[in-house]
Amino acid sequence: MLQKSRQIFWLFILLIIQSEAILGQSAFPQNYFRIPINITPSLSGSFGEIRTNHFHSGIDFRTQSVEGKPVFAAADGFVSRIRVSPIGFGKAIYIDHPNGFTTVYAHVRNFKASIQQYIINEQYKREEFDVDLYPDKGSMAVKKGEIIAWSGNSGSSGGPHLHFEIRRTAGQIPVNPILFGIKVADKISPIIQRLKIYPADEFSSVNRIDAPQVFEVTGGNGQYRLIPENSLVLSGRAAFGIQCFDMHNDSSLKLGIAKMEVVINSQLVYSYIIDEFSFDETRYVNAIIDYEELIRNKRKFIQTRILPNNPLKIYKGAYQNGTFDFSNPVHYQIQIVVTDSHSNQSVLNFKATGDPASPQRISPPDTMGKKMFRFNQANIIREERIVIEMPPLALYEDSWIALSEKNQEKGTFSKVFDVHNPTTPVHRSYILRLKTNEMPERLRAKALIASKNNENNWGSEGGKFENGWVEATVRTFGTFAVMVDTIPPQITTINIQNGKDISNQKEIRIKIKDNLSGIRAYHGTLNGQWVLMDYDPKNELLVYVFDGRLKKGENRFVLKVSDFVGNISHYEAKLLKQ
Numbered sequence: 001m002l003q004k005s006r007q008i009f010w011l012f013i014l015l016i017i018q019s020e021a022i023l024g025q026s027a028f029p030q031n032y033f034r035i036p037i038n039i040t041p042s043l044s045g046s047f048g049e050i051r052t053n054h055f056h057s058g059i060d061f062r063t064q065s066v067e068g069k070p071v072f073a074a075a076d077g078f079v080s081r082i083r084v085s086p087i088g089f090g091k092a093i094y095i096d097h098p099n100g101f102t103t104v105y106a107h108v109r110n111f112k113a114s115i116q117q118y119i120i121n122e123q124y125k126r127e128e129f130d131v132d133l134y135p136d137k138g139s140m141a142v143k144k145g146e147i148i149a150w151s152g153n154s155g156s157s158g159g160p161h162l163h164f165e166i167r168r169t170a171g172q173i174p175v176n177p178i179l180f181g182i183k184v185a186d187k188i189s190p191i192i193q194r195l196k197i198y199p200a201d202e203f204s205s206v207n208r209i210d211a212p213q214v215f216e217v218t219g220g221n222g223q224y225r226l227i228p229e230n231s232l233v234l235s236g237r238a239a240f241g242i243q244c245f246d247m248h249n250d251s252s253l254k255l256g257i258a259k260m261e262v263v264i265n266s267q268l269v270y271s272y273i274i275d276e277f278s279f280d281e282t283r284y285v286n287a288i289i290d291y292e293e294l295i296r297n298k299r300k301f302i303q304t305r306i307l308p309n310n311p312l313k314i315y316k317g318a319y320q321n322g323t324f325d326f327s328n329p330v331h332y333q334i335q336i337v338v339t340d341s342h343s344n345q346s347v348l349n350f351k352a353t354g355d356p357a358s359p360q361r362i363s364p365p366d367t368m369g370k371k372m373f374r375f376n377q378a379n380i381i382r383e384e385r386i387v388i389e390m391p392p393l394a395l396y397e398d399s400w401i402a403l404s405e406k407n408q409e410k411g412t413f414s415k416v417f418d419v420h421n422p423t424t425p426v427h428r429s430y431i432l433r434l435k436t437n438e439m440p441e442r443l444r445a446k447a448l449i450a451s452k453n454n455e456n457n458w459g460s461e462g463g464k465f466e467n468g469w470v471e472a473t474v475r476t477f478g479t480f481a482v483m484v485d486t487i488p489p490q491i492t493t494i495n496i497q498n499g500k501d502i503s504n505q506k507e508i509r510i511k512i513k514d515n516l517s518g519i520r521a522y523h524g525t526l527n528g529q530w531v532l533m534d535y536d537p538k539n540e541l542l543v544y545v546f547d548g549r550l551k552k553g554e555n556r557f558v559l560k561v562s563d564f565v566g567n568i569s570h571y572e573a574k575l576l577k578q
Contacts, residue, residue: 029099030181033074034144036105036164037061037151041184042251044161046341047176048274049256050289050300054282055274056256057174058104058165059182063151067109067160071149074103074164079140079148082111082119082133086535089163090155093148096169104165109152115140120532120547127523127530156538168276175276176258178341185249186342189222190257195336195348196241196290196301197234200323202364203357204236210362212241217348224348232350234326236357241290241301242348246340259339260302262324264332269324270304271316284312286425287396295423307396309375309427326354370400386417387469390430399424411458413439413447414470414482422478432461433471434482443484446565448472448517452479460485460517462564485516488567491559496573503578508533508544510559510571517564524559526550533559552577 035041045060063069073095080102081094089106093115096102110116118140122133142148153160166177178184198212199205206213216227226232240262245254262270272288287310290301304322306315315322326332336348373379375395381388381403388403399420406416414434434449444465449472450458461480463472470482494509496502510533512519522542524533526549533542542559559571 028175028179028181029101032097032099033101033103033166033177033180033182034072035061035182036072036074036103037063037069037162038072039064039069040250041182043184043248043255044159044251044253045163046246046255046258047174047178048258048277050285050302053286055277055285057277057279057282058106058163059177059184061151061162061164062251063160063162065160067150067152069151069162070147071105071108071151071162073142073144073146073148074166075099075144077103077142078138079115079135079142080137082115082131082135084119084123084129084131084133085155086130086537088155090157091149091152092155092163095142095148100169101175102165102167102169102172104163104167105149106163106165107152107154107157107161108149109154111149112147115148123532124530129532129535154536171278173276173278176274176341179275184342186340186344187249188247189344189346190244190246190338190340192217192219192224192242192244192336192338192346192348194243194299194301195226195350196243196293197232198239198241198303198305199235199362200237200239200305201357202361203359204234204238205355205358205362206235206238207233208235219348222344222346224346226348226350229350231331232352233355234332234352235355236327237320237323237325239303239305239323240336241293241303242336242338243299243301244338244346246344255340257302257338258341259337260304261335261337261339262304263335263337264324266333268317269319270322271318272302272304272314273316274314277312277314281312283427284310286427288312291425292423308398309393309396326352327356328354329356330354365400367400370402373399373401375399385415385435386419387433388419388430391428394426394428394430396425396427408437409481412450412481412483413437413443416479416481418479420477422476424477426475426477429473429475431471432474432480433469434480435469436465436482439465439468439482439484443486446484446486446567447482448485448565449474449480450483450516451476458483458516460564462517483516485514485563485565485567487515488569489514489519489561489563491561491569491571493571493573496557496575498573499576500573501576501578502550503576506546508542508546508557510542511540512542512561513540514563514567517567520562520564522559522561524557526557527555550575550577 042062044062049056077095077097080096083092091108092106151162167174195215197206217224259273287307293299306321332352339345379390401420404418447465447470449461449463461472463470492511533544555575562568
């Protein structure tokens with residue numbers, strides 16, 4: 001009787017989820033928005049895709065590996081915001097529509113003439129390339145199908161494409177554009193690569209092993225099974241992880257899935273669907289993935305377990321926080337179903353036999369020399385040469401934190417500290433202070449905290465020297481030390497030199513880079529007047545397109561570049577125009 005009641009309950013939950021999905025799609029206006037490009041749509045990025053520290057907030061239209069494709073307004077509306085930045089979305093335009101939604105077009109190369117001139121006027125008024133502009137409401141009306149920009153590769157883009165979003169205007173909540181009837185050819189089911197099973201507590205095991213186990217899968221066309229197909233033995237509570245990706249027609253690029261479900265003995269026990277989210281929530285992507293797998297092996301496993309500090313509202317019917325009890329010594333038929341935005345599905349089928357959980361801890365955690373950090377409270381470590389101050393909710397779950405001190409390395413001005421492990425994600429920034437060792441006074445203003453990357457190279461975390469300590473705000477665990485940056489930024493000219501006749505040129509191109517603390521600011525002038533230089537950090541490139549400020553005869557060009565600790569470089573040249 002109890003078993004039948006449970007089946008009825010989970011059938012009811014499944015019906016609710018399915019009805020919500022149907023109602024959710026019908027709640028969005030269909031065919032109101034057109035595709036913002038005029039080439040056959042092919043995607044290089046899907047909505048909700050797992051990216052570094054964030055969910056992908058739109059869809060990425062491929063532009064045939066080139067820039068300069070016309071970008072069209074998806075519907076009638078008015079320009080509500082224009083953002084020009086050297087990073088992030090780069091050059092982006094936002095259009096508010098009367099139906100309560102906003103469309104976003106990012107990484108563009110340039111805008112239509114009237115908008116471009118408005119931007120340039122504001123940039124010259126502020127003497128800044130990086131601007132965030134909010135035109136008067138209704139002052140820049142656009143019509144559906146009107147050219148508003150040309151595609152590009154600006155900001156943090158990894159190649160030419162158009163990033164497109166549809167947001168709820170209220171709250172700027174991104175929603176999957178596919179739900180609005182944006183059509184992209186996709187008849188391909190997601191590809192499942194591997195299954196990972198995690199003992200959910202210290203009393204559980206997988207095939208009598210008290211550590212996560214990875215299983216290879218085989219199959220295709222939506223149907224997958226384990227290699228080998230022998231039944232698993234699961235003891236106590238367990239959680240699952242799936243490594244998978246999606247593909248679209250006419251593209252070999254790997255995209256993300258939209259939905260994941262777990263069905264055990266015909267009962268839906270877990271459902272995750274991402275069709276919208278808040279930007280305030282986006283870093284919680286690190287609570288969904290197996291972060292250690294990502295850092296160590298570059299593999300993305302989506303976990304079913306819902307960590308204590310994971311407030312995402314993407315779960316429907318997640319039983320026992322995404323962990324499942326296999327204590328009963330019976331057979332279990334398990335299905336993990338992954339679905340893409342176009343409702344193509346793939347199913348991994350496998351069997352397991354339950355086994356009672358061990359009455360004693362299988363493998364007690366190694367706590368020697370470690371300190372327990374509670375995720376829901378502030379945590380502090382104060383030692384002779386290091387201080388860590390971590391706010392509440394900086395971690396996703398309680399963790400034993402390890403700290404070790406090593407000798408100085410060449411170029412460091414403190415001991416080298418391993419602060420826990422970079423395979424543990426950090427959600428909120430924390431304060432890190434390191435004691436310096438005999439730092440000369442002349443170097444103190446140049447001091448910063450540096451961290452090592454995966455290639456064992458040092459990079460800046462910023463910081464400030466005070467009373468023998470350097471303090472910085474950091475957002476990862478890893479290896480840290482105090483270093484100094486005394487080297488000014490490097491300026492390398494590409495197409496100019498002192499005394500050059502530039503009459504046949506259309507622009508000035510210059511490379512700038514810094515060895516450690518990073519480029520903080522640059523300032524270019526022509527004949528004493530500020531000039532607009534487009535900055536592309538990923539290519540270390542500054543470009544000034546001649547705009548009438550270049551006069552006949554001799555012109556004096558001056559560029560000043562500074563880094564984050566105050567080192568400054570100058571370049572000056574006399575340029576001739578016939």
